[in-house]
Amino acid sequence: MxxxxxxxxxxxxxxxxxxxxxxxxxxxxxxxxxxxxxxxxxxxxxxxxxxxxxxxxxxxxxxxxxxxxxxxxxxxxxxxxxxxxxxxxxxxxxxxxxxxxxxxxxxxxxxxxxxxxxxxxxxxxxxxxxxxxxxxxxxxxxxxxxxxxxxxxxxxxxxxxxxxxxxxxxxxFELDYILNETPSADQKERLYEGAGLGVQSSYATTLIAMRYLNLGKGSQFIDLGSGYGRIGLVVGLMRPDIKFIGYEYVSERVEVANKASRNLQLDQHVRFITQDLSDPHFKIPAADTYYIFDSFTDETYATIMAQLQELTQQRKITVVTKGNAKNWIKSQFWSEPQEFNDGNLCLFRSKARLI
Ligand SMILES: C[S@@+](CC[C@H](N)C(=O)[O-])C[C@H]1O[C@@H](n2cnc3c(N)ncnc32)[C@H](O)[C@@H]1O
The missing domain is CATH 1.20.58 (Methane Monooxygenase Hydroxylase; Chain G, domain 1)
Incomplete structure (x- = not known):
């Protein structure tokens, strides 16, 4: 050697x-x-x-x-x-x-x-x-x-x-970006078609967030709009105890992410699911941490934030925002954020006093 x-x-x-x-x-x-x-x-x-x-x-x-x-x-x-x-x-x-x-x-x-x-x-x-x-x-x-x-x-x-x-x-990871995705013409969501690498959080953002989140043992982590899955793969490799779900509208991205998760035998605890989060019938599951990177239209943001706010009444949660997602965080529900990279990355902890 x-x-x-x-x-x-x-x-x-x-x-x-x-x-x-x-x-x-x-x-x-x-x-x-x-x-x-x-x-x-x-x-x-x-x-x-x-x-x-x-x-x-x-x-x-x-x-x-x-x-x-x-x-x-x-x-x-x-x-x-x-x-x-x-x-x-x-x-x-x-x-x-x-x-x-x-x-x-x-x-x-x-x-x-x-x-x-x-x-x-x-x-x-x-x-x-x-x-x-x-x-x-x-x-x-x-x-x-x-x-x-x-x-x-x-x-x-x-x-x-x-x-x-x-x-x-x-x-x-074999995250091969599919650059010719063609979602149906009538969809109104913000899907970053053809953006490839541009839809992904950088490894720097992901690892700094992980460092400062202090994720509890066995806790649950959800990426809302998970793209090609970098966040889940990094969380899964570094923390085998954490249960991770990524929800993503574009099924081709979900497939790429799930393939990487399977190859690395992370699929018992890291899953990616095709889901339109603007669907009014979909209920975001309870988790300890949610990650949002500039994912949604105004309407979808409003639906999602209302659900997360409701969840703060039941448990302590942390929302990680990257980019403009922080503008959707209302101060009556969340404490002042811990900010990184001039506010590009923020960690918001829920305020509610649980009974
Ligand atoms: C900027 S990317 C972030 C990807 C990943 N979270 C990351 O940080 O690396 C946002 C993702 O949200 C997805 N998205 C947008 N609207 C959505 C919706 N209504 N339901 C599910 N996913 C959505 C987009 O397709 C895109 O892949």
């Missing part, structure tokens, strides 16, 4: 890419699932950090070329963005801006090759790898969140954004 940290250091120094695939293939045979997951996630993360560093370096060099020393420039990043990758200190201190650019090229290839390698593994292997990957990503997103918090961030500081960095994970 070999350790991924030393291997990652080695590939960053590659200048000839022809051998990269063979090298990663042979590494993948002699490292554990855990190390392969960390290799995958750290290389994706590092690619984003390097891009961010290169942009910052360019900006600083434009402003005051004589004052930018590469050593001093890099040092700053080891107390912040590069903190999870301290083992790469020697690579960065021996490098220069050209070294960063060629390392980024290697990492772009590495991400693709590792994905192909992962897809040759069995589903149980992929499941373990995904669980470890999500854990690592959760730590990384927490760091990003802390670095970008208003207290830490100085005015005018640019900030690293990992919002879409990990979207490649969709390929591990």
């Amino acid at each position: 070999i350790e991924y940290k030393s291997e990652l250091k080695k590939i960053l120094l590659l200048t000839e890419f022809d051998t990269l695939e063979a090298q990663l293939n042979s590494i993948s045979k002699v490292i554990s699932e855990k190390d392969l997951a960390n290799f995958f996630i750290d290389s994706i993360y590092l690619k984003s950090v390097i891009q961010y560093m290169a942009d910052e370096y360019w900006i600083q060099s434009q402003a005051a070329p004589a004052e930018v020393s590469f050593d001093r420039f890099v040092k700053k990043f080891f107390s912040a963005e590069l903190k999870p990758l301290l083992f790469l200190h020697s690579f960065f201190s021996d490098s220069n801006i050209d070294g960063l650019h060629s390392a980024k090229k290697v990492l772009v290839q590495t991400e693709k090759i590792l994905l192909n390698i992962i897809k040759t593994k069995s589903y149980p292997y992929q499941k373990t790898l995904l669980q470890i990957s999500l854990q690592r990503m959760s730590e990384i997103f927490e760091l990003e969140y802390q670095l970008n918090s208003p207290q830490k961030k100085k005015k005018d500081d640019s900030k690293i954004s990992l919002y879409r960095s990990f979207d490649i994970l969709d390929k591990v």
Whole structure:
């Protein structure tokens, strides 16, 4: 068995890419699932950090070329963005801006090759790898969140954004977006036809929400308008004790989500159901947590919120909103939200005093 940290250091120094695939293939045979997951996630993360560093370096060099020393420039990043990758200190201190650019090229290839390698593994292997990957990503997103918090961030500081960095994970889940969905012409709901990736919450949003929700053991979680199912798959992998249901109007999306859930053997506790939530005969089941991401027309929002408000009279519930869904939350039923990402993500806890 070999350790991924030393291997990652080695590939960053590659200048000839022809051998990269063979090298990663042979590494993948002699490292554990855990190390392969960390290799995958750290290389994706590092690619984003390097891009961010290169942009910052360019900006600083434009402003005051004589004052930018590469050593001093890099040092700053080891107390912040590069903190999870301290083992790469020697690579960065021996490098220069050209070294960063060629390392980024290697990492772009590495991400693709590792994905192909992962897809040759069995589903149980992929499941373990995904669980470890999500854990690592959760730590990384927490760091990003802390670095970008208003207290830490100085005015005018640019900030690293990992919002879409990990979207490649969709390929591990096999969330193939169906871009030519054609719902019936008379439907009035807001279905984001053809939006693909655009209908999905980012992994950053999902994992930050999970971190701060403090989900109770064995609790129930419902995604209202579950799209291709990212939320349920992430919740299901990280918390096998939670019962998750996603309701979604577009049946093709439900099928993609359920297939991923079955492949990863999550289907005992993660289910996706085709359902029009505007149907007046449908009653939203009781749960502890509801997730809503900009899903509905005004009329459907009104129907759904009335049901959730009624549920607050029976139990304590939390509603997670992403985007504009927060505008439908009425303050007489819900306490002030816990806000993230400038209010793009909010956690609202019900206020009612239960008898
Ligand atoms: C922006 S996406 C969010 C997907 C997922 N919750 C996420 O955050 O990744 C909203 C989803 O709500 C679904 N939707 C809209 N109106 C609906 C309705 N009346 N009933 C069920 N689903 C609906 C849309 O088809 C879309 O897939």
